[in-house]
Amino acid sequence: MTIGLLKGVNKSGHKGWTTVKCSICHKDIDLFKAVDTGDAYYCPKCLANGREAFFCAADAKRLHYRCPYCGGELKPYYL
Numbered sequence: 001m002t003i004g005l006l007k008g009v010n011k012s013g014h015k016g017w018t019t020v021k022c023s024i025c026h027k028d029i030d031l032f033k034a035v036d037t038g039d040a041y042y043c044p045k046c047l048a049n050g051r052e053a054f055f056c057a058a059d060a061k062r063l064h065y066r067c068p069y070c071g072g073e074l075k076p077y078y079l
């Protein structure tokens, strides 16, 4: 999965793939809602490498916005 694919979700009109799981607590994160609520963070580096590195806002904060896999900076999920 690449960031390009992620951003293409809206354009292509696919509605099937809007929910991801937080990599830490496995809570469901609705990406469409998260665009408004800001309750989703992701690691661009890991996503580019095919790892589903999504985090809820609480865990992102706990991680000090650092990816636990690669140490990279987490980005808020906004389209």
Ligand SMILES: [Zn+2]
Pocket: 022, 023, 024, 025, 026, 027, 055, 056, 057, 058, 059
């Ligand atoms: Zn979480």
Ligand SMILES: [Zn+2]
Pocket: 043, 044, 045, 046, 047, 053, 067, 068, 069, 070, 071, 072
């Ligand atoms: Zn990462």
